[in-house]
Amino acid sequence: MSQKPDLVRVRSAHxxxxxxxxxxxxISEKGAIIFAxxxxxxxxxxxxxxxAPSQLLIFGNPKLGTPFMQADLMNGLNLPMRVxxxxxxxxxxxxxxxxxxxxxxxxxxxxxxAAENIATALAGLTRAASGLG
Numbered sequence: 001m002s003q004k005p006d007l008v009r010v011r012s013a014h015x016x017x018x019x020x021x022x023x024x025x026x027i028s029e030k031g032a033i034i035f036a037x038x039x040x041x042x043x044x045x046x047x048x049x050x051x052a053p054s055q056l057l058i059f060g061n062p063k064l065g066t067p068f069m070q071a072d073l074m075n076g077l078n079l080p081m082r083v084x085x086x087x088x089x090x091x092x093x094x095x096x097x098x099x100x101x102x103x104x105x106x107x108x109x110x111x112x113x114a115a116e117n118i119a120t121a122l123a124g125l126t127r128a129a130s131g132l133g
Contacts, residue, residue: 052087
């Protein structure tokens, strides 16, 4: 897989299903809302195609997202937050998300401060779910 500059990858000590279950539990414990759980592999199987295990969680916390959108309503294109859990090779499971600071314009201190808060939350959630942090 090619490395994308704003992609944050966190290795997991667990398989995809367990990592996703752990992440869902932690998100709920933190008071955030899970909007969707997409199992990409299951979708591929439904149309007779193969895909490595990959599941996407879409979730949000208005306390974090609202200031980001107050800075620039177009930040709503990047919310709610998303974490993709994948197993690219057997036993190599990662939690992946786009660093929210990538969506900020240089010099926009309000957006950057809000993005920092979101980045901190994402880092904590994924580290906890990984079982390695």
